[in-house]
Amino acid sequence: MSFDQRLSLLLVEDDPALGPLTAELLSDDFRVELATDGQTGLRRALSATWDVLVVDRGLPLRDGASLVAALRAKGVATPVLMLTALGTTEDKIFGLDAGANDYLTKPFDAGELVARLRALTRTYRAASMVLPLGEWELDAATRLVTSPYGDRIPLTETESAMLRTLATEPQRVFTRAELLQALFHAEDTPGVIDTYVHYLRNKISKTAVRTVHGVGYQLGEP
Amino acid sequence: MSFDQRLSLLLVEDDPALGPLTAELLSDDFRVELATDGQTGLRRALSATWDVLVVDRGLPLRDGASLVAALRAKGVATPVLMLTALGTTEDKIFGLDAGANDYLTKPFDAGELVARLRALTRTYRAASMVLPLGEWELDAATRLVTSPYGDRIPLTETESAMLRTLATEPQRVFTRAELLQALFHAEDTPGVIDTYVHYLRNKISKTAVRTVHGVGYQLGEP
């Protein structure tokens, strides 16, 4: 169980030639999973947390635009690049308005696809990457948590990653399975999560992470 | 005096014909300001907070890509759509890697431009199930009741479920049998309901649940 720096990408493409080819093409920069129909694609999109989705417009069982619309209706904000053979402006507008963030028509240039995906997944932070945690803050680069009084607490990489994950959506309650997926890309041994929550509470404060009994964990107030 | 709902957009475009035309085109959906060279564009981009920028690639005084790179270097994360006459894939990749979020080549379709800008500025609100309870509210996911003063009271799953059930029809009086059915799919031991009503009143307030003698319970005023 170890870190994979690549971002996770769900590719939904039914073409038996283009699908694996595109997956291969993207595998340098992304951890790619391939789904070959809209139904499966939607299920996989919902069953894990992805950094970005690439969705073909014309898909069996469920249309790409409908897939994206369904995701958006559920409040999933993951960036989506829609891929399609249909090239008219109306198609593009329809796809974008369904909830896609970008739209690329086939045949596309491999370099452009990767560049657009980079643009979609890129996040900007002033100077060093510092996330506010209520009164506290976490510098992701140095992995130092700073208290309002100026105390600085060093975190390990996993501890920092967990705190960052929780901080991405402070309101949300993350299940053990979700955290396990986000931190380790694993599905078994959810007990690790408890242990790291324990570490964080020891290092920062008892209330840094809130337990929602029977559900999971949520960012608390340090 | 009324609030201008439109999003703010800074258009940086030097073409004396295309600039005002595009500004006009976008003015239905955006509050547009036009800058006609890269230097001025960068200054205006930094001197205010914009919802989105549209930047031409070829600009006098400072190139569009350099403008965006400068913004990004300062940690400005505003979405940028780059507009250009140069259409090669290398140009697109260069523009995107400079920090643009989207790239459109001239001549572009007005509808597509607007659709892409909508996609860039769109934000998804996670469908957080928050029910209003008079002055108070209950977040179903975190099971936290928030008072008008900001106090947050954690509920257990059953307490939260009961409050949610009562809140579905605030006017209605629920019999014990109905609540029992809704919460436990049970028919016996209606005494549990009383107990949980008691818990809710303890945690929130005496008046959170109203008793209708001989009938059942109703949502009260916390």
Next chain:
DNA sequence: GTGGTTTCTCAGAACTCTCTAAGAACTCAT
């Protein structure tokens, strides 16, 4: 290699939640 750190597993302890049960307090029609 060696020593130090970090990561992961595990199992018992501690805790929370749920639901029952039973007496006390209340309500209301007579």
Next chain:
DNA sequence: ATGAGTTCTTAGAGAGTTCTGAGAAACCAC
């Protein structure tokens, strides 16, 4: 005012969940 019915309150046992610490394994820098 009385009593039958209804509601409130409290305590506690059982099931399940979470916490915690200790040790083994992996990793890393020297």
